[in-house]
Amino acid sequence: MKLLQNRIKAALNKLLMRPQIWQVSADTKQIKLINKNLAQSVISLQLETAIIQKKFDLLEGMLAQNQNAMSLAIDKFRADIQEMVVATLKQEEAFSSTIIQKKFDLLEGMLAQNQNTMSLEIDKLRDAIQEVTGATVKQEEYFSSTINRGLSEYEVAVKKLAENQFRQIEALFSLLLALKPEYPLPPTRNWAASPDFLIDLYCRIIEEKPAVVVELGSGVSTIVVAAALRRNQTGRLFSLDHDHAFLLQTEKHLSRHGLEEWVKTYHAPLTEWVPDPSSPTQAGDRFQWYDVPAEVAGLKQIDLLVVDGPPMASSKRCRYPAVPFFYQRLKEGGQVMLDDAHRDDERFIVKAWTTEFAMQLQKVRDSEKGLALLSKVKPNGPAQNAIEKV
Numbered sequence: 308m309k310l311l312q313n314r315i316k317a318a319l320n321k322l323l324m325r326p327q328i329w330q331v332s333a334d335t336k337q338i339k340l341i342n343k344n345l346a347q348s349v350i351s352l353q354l355e356t357a358i359i360q361k362k363f364d365l366l367e368g369m370l371a372q373n374q375n376a377m378s379l380a381i382d383k384f385r386a387d388i389q390e391m392v393v394a395t396l397k398q399e400e401a402f403s404s405t406i407i408q409k410k411f412d413l414l415e416g417m418l419a420q421n422q423n424t425m426s427l428e429i430d431k432l433r434d435a436i437q438e439v440t441g442a443t444v445k446q447e448e449y450f451s452s453t454i455n456r457g458l459s460e461y462e463v464a465v466k467k468l469a470e471n472q473f474r475q476i477e478a479l480f481s482l483l484l485a486l487k488p489e490y491p492l493p494p495t496r497n498w499a500a501s502p503d504f505l506i507d508l509y510c511r512i513i514e515e516k517p518a519v520v521v522e523l524g525s526g527v528s529t530i531v532v533a534a535a536l537r538r539n540q541t542g543r544l545f546s547l548d549h550d551h552a553f554l555l556q557t558e559k560h561l562s563r564h565g566l567e568e569w570v571k572t573y574h575a576p577l578t579e580w581v582p583d584p585s586s587p588t589q590a591g592d593r594f595q596w597y598d599v600p601a602e603v604a605g606l607k608q609i610d611l612l613v614v615d616g617p618p619m620a621s622s623k624r625c626r627y628p629a630v631p632f633f634y635q636r637l638k639e640g641g642q643v644m645l646d647d648a649h650r651d652d653e654r655f656i657v658k659a660w661t662t663e664f665a666m667q668l669q670k671v672r673d674s675e676k677g678l679a680l681l682s683k684v685k686p687n688g689p690a691q692n693a694i695e696k697v
């Protein structure tokens with residue numbers, strides 16, 4: 308019974324407990340499902356965990372690997388850099404030594420070039436010095452030869468001067484001894500005639516004993532000619548001077564020496580004189596020449612014409628008119644004495660006279676100023692221009 312009861316009770320309970328049982332069963336099912344799900348979740352969780360672990364390991368491995376690689380890379384990098392630094396240093400060293408070498412070469416080259424340039428310059432300098440020395444030597448030679456030439460020229464000139472001085476003194480002494488003047492003579496030389504000209508004039512008059520003497524330009528020569536005429540006790544001097552004051556002085560001297568009777572003096576101012584238009588040497592020229600007084604112009608037989616005027620400054624070749632004017636009044640064989648024959652003008656005049664007139668040059672005396680003696684010859688007579696230098 309009791310079993311039954313228990314059974315009944317159990318059945319009853321069962322009946323009564325069914326919903327709960329069902330619930331429990333459902334719950335159990337649910338729980339089982341949940342459990343299952345849970346188990347499944349756990350499994351998948353485990354799986355995921357394992358996967359994550361794997362990944363983690365992998366990552367760790369990769370990290371480790373990366374770390375290694377990186378440290379290797381860093382090492383390599385460091386080594387590379389060191390190598391590069393060393394290489395750079397070496398290169399730099401090599402480069403700077405190359406540069407230094409280059410600079411050195413360059414400097415050496417420059418030095419060599421400089422040395423070359425300097426040696427060239429030194430050569431040039433040496434040449435220049437040699438040239439200058441040569442030029443200096445030449446200049447010295449030139450100077451010394453010029454000085455020597457100058458000195459010898461000077462010596463010659465001084466000697467000539469001394470000789471001339473002596474000749475003039477000697478001539479003056481002779482003149483004074485010949486004239487035996489009781490009164491001093493007017494000055495000789497410079498504007499006046501020189502003693503050697505005056506001696507020649509005096510001697511000529513003493514020797515030739517001219518009857519008619521015409522003088523152009525008065526002064527000491529007037530005294531000398533008059534004194535010679537007095538000594539000859541024959542002849543007459545006609546003396547012209549363009550300068551009235553100077554003529555008065557000459558007249559004073561003539562009177563002091565008591566010579567008036569042998570001389571006729573004339574003031575003959577200078578006036579324009581035109582040469583013959585057919586004159587081959589002077590045609591077209593104009594001269595300032597004496598306005599010759601009628602008495603002198605009327606002379607027919609002049610023995611001696613003394614040409615010592617007008618002064619040079621009056622006009623060019625101012626003494627040329629003397630022969631053209633007096634030629635017809637000169638006697639044949641009559642003489643012309645020209646003073647200052649060393650001057651160019653007078654040389655030209657002598658040539659013109661002998662070319663245009665029957666005048667022969669007898670001599671050119673090497674007196675202080677030059678004395679040209681010409682004589683009137685027969686037209687077409689002996690050869691003209693034959694100059695005898697005395």
Ligand SMILES: C[S@@+](CC[C@H](N)C(=O)[O-])C[C@H]1O[C@@H](n2cnc3c(N)ncnc32)[C@H](O)[C@@H]1O
Nearest residue numbers: 498499500524525526527528550553615616618
């Ligand atoms: C060469 S001089 C004549 C010199 C003259 N036959 C003699 O023996 O003294 C020519 C002219 O120059 C003038 N004369 C001369 N002496 C002069 C002087 N010291 N100053 C300026 N004229 C002068 C005179 O008029 C003279 O006629």
